[in-house]
Amino acid sequence: MSAHSQTGDHPPAARIRLLGTAGARFVVARQLRYSAGTWLELGDTQILLDPGPGTLTRARRARPPLAPEKLTGILLSHKHLDHSTDVNIMLEAMAEGGRRPRGTLVAPSDALEGEDPVILRYVRSFPHRIEVWQEGMPVEFDGFTATPVRHRHGVETYGLVLASTVGRLGFVVDGRMDQELPEKYAGCQLLVLNTVRREWTPDVDHLSLPEALELIQQVNPRLAVLTHFGMTMLRAGPRRLADQASEKLGIPVLAATDGMTLESSRWTQDC
């Protein structure tokens, strides 16, 4: 039990650091935005979501720096490279170079088995625990649970609902719009949405801006954050688009920037 939970009355604060905000291949390949993952500090628990290219570098260079050896877990939503390139090195770093096994890895089954598993076999002894996502089945951590939401995205992909002491946090990762998504992310106070394209186009496995706004409107979070931008979003100016969305929906919408920190006071009332 943490010192925070022993004292009782104040839930521990949480902080989310968006180390990278790049979405589509072109933006990632040219590093127009960084492609590092999202680092969550929930009370005493630190978790990394989707360690894309550059995650180790961006974590060590963050101010203040983030320490992989303090991570409790690494969550992989799917195996596409912009989400998984640094997963092996981060598993090794979490275990202090492999010397001290530590933490939990949760990943889709096709990241571990099948033709092209991205998680190397020789790093699989570094975490204490490896779990495979199963739709709707929560995975327990100290202080929160992570429940996967299946997305339609080519490879096996899961968004996440984290139920924590600072509310329900929804991470709408890559995938196309689905009529079931609003219900699956219902009750989230914070919604972070991978919004790759500005306009809807058919047969694309990503959320467009209009679809992201529809989802925000239906879920009605206290704060929504757009991230994982492709070229069409970057050209149009994500901040301007987010400002317009806030006005239209009456819900605060932010456009993520590389290194942006979100404090839990932004989406909780009494912290």
Ligand SMILES: [Zn+2]
């Ligand atoms: Zn993807």
